[in-house]
Amino acid sequence: xxxxxxxxxxxxxxxxxxxxxxxxxxxxxxxxxxxxxxxxxxxxxxxxxxxxxxxxxxxxxxxxxxxxxxxxxxxxxxxxxxxxxxxxxxxxxxxxxxxxxxxxxxxxxxxxxxxxxxxxxxxxxxxxxxxxxxxxxxxxxxxxxxxxxxxxxxxxxxxxxxxxxxxxxxxxxxxxxxxxxxxxxxxxxxxxxxxxxxxxxxxxxxxxxxxxxxxxxxxxxxxxxxxxxxxxxxxxxxxxxxxxxxxxxxxxxxxxxxxxxxxxxxx
Numbered sequence: 001x002x003x004x005x006x007x008x009x010x011x012x013x014x015x016x017x018x019x020x021x022x023x024x025x026x027x028x029x030x031x032x033x034x035x036x037x038x039x040x041x042x043x044x045x046x047x048x049x050x051x052x053x054x055x056x057x058x059x060x061x062x063x064x065x066x067x068x069x070x071x072x073x074x075x076x077x078x079x080x081x082x083x084x085x086x087x088x089x090x091x092x093x094x095x096x097x098x099x100x101x102x103x104x105x106x107x108x109x110x111x112x113x114x115x116x117x118x119x120x121x122x123x124x125x126x127x128x129x130x131x132x133x134x135x136x137x138x139x140x141x142x143x144x145x146x147x148x149x150x151x152x153x154x155x156x157x158x159x160x161x162x163x164x165x166x167x168x169x170x171x172x173x174x175x176x177x178x179x180x181x182x183x184x185x186x187x188x189x190x191x192x193x194x195x196x197x198x199x200x201x202x203x204x205x206x207x208x209x210x211x212x213x214x215x216x217x218x219x220x221x222x223x224x225x226x227x228x229x230x231x232x233x234x235x236x237x238x239x240x241x242x243x244x245x246x247x248x249x250x251x252x253x254x255x256x257x258x259x260x261x262x263x264x265x266x267x
Contacts, residue, residue, distance in 0.1 A: 006053060006066040007227055008073040010170075010195060010211040011098075013080035014038055014087050025112070028080070032216050035086050041214075041223050042094050045072060050227055055097040055128040059168055062191040063206055072227055074098035075193060075211060077132055077170055079107055084118045088125065097125070101132035101170040101193070104157045116161050123162040131155050131169035131189070138175040147180055151187050167191065170211075181205055197238050212237075 012031035015021045024032055045052060051071040058065050058073055066073070074091070076083055079102040091098060100122055108115040114122075123129050131154040133139060139147050151169070158166040167190040171180070174195025184192055185207055196210045212226050225233035 006058075006069065006071045006073050007229060008066075008075055008193065008209060008211040009227070010193075010213045011074065011076045011087075012078055014082040016086060020082075030216050031213065033214060035090065037218075038087065038090060040220055042090065042096070044220065044224060045227060046094065048224075048228065052094070052096045054126075055099050056126060059099075059128045059191070062168075062209060066209065070229055075170065076100050078103055078136070079114045079119075079132070081112055081114050081118070084114055084122065088122065092125070097127050099128045099130055099168065099193070101130045102154070102158060103132045103134065103136040103172065104154045105135045107157075119158075119161050123164075128168065129158050129162055129166065130193075131158060131166055133169075133172045136172045138173045139171060139180045140175040140177045144179065144183065147183055148187070151184055151189070155187065155189075169193070171195070181207060197234060197241055
């Protein structure tokens with residue numbers, strides 16, 4: 001079964017070899033992907049004739065472009081340096097561009113993350129640079145002024161680097177609430193990427209765009225079901241996601257995150 005809209009994929013870091021994998025922070029490993037896996041996924045898209053939408057075309061009119069056809073959009077969260085080292089050349093081979101959402105406090109500070117020179121190179125190569133908060137704190141836990149600083153500081157630093165408006169962002173940890181959405185809209189963001197498995201257009205807010213997370217242990221058959229828009233697969237994943245959100249609400253962000261870390265470490 002084929003979906004009638006674009007499917008947005010959420011990546012994080014890439015690694016090449018066991019040594020690079022072990023250098024990753026334990027929190028990042030569940031969402032990391034080997035360069036071999038990444039190539040296999042892009043090759044599957046090519047073999048299945050599934051279009052990968054140009055990121056800047058999506059940025060200009062996201063809610064029109066995303067509902068026009070079955071296609072894929074590539075997004076990366078956080079701003080890991082591995083994007084510049086590994087993803088950038090691989091994407092260039094296939095002629096694809098992506099969204100890169102930056103946690104700006106880490107840029108040119110943490111050696112595992114991009115520096116501002118590399119961010120400019122990504123922008124010049126056609127990738128869209130978006131916000132991911134400043135410090136990667138969960139926005140639904142902050143008061144209004146703290147959220148405003150997170151969103152505004154992130155956007156201003158990105159615009160200073162690329163010399164163009166920053167109109168898109170993704171939520172750190174996928175955490176948000178209606179007040180965060182409203183504030184992001186008031187600050188000028190035009191599209192907000194979530195971590196929820198849904199169609200790109202949310203009835204409750206036209207700004208919100210759902211994504212499918214790409215995980216370390218994802219088999220190619222599962223990726224195929226995801227990108228071909230298999231509705232049975234999406235239904236099962238959506239059910240699992242709702243169960244996780246219920247558990248998160250019960251435990252709270254901090255306790256849920258600690259539980260997630262323990263479970264992820266066993267995989």
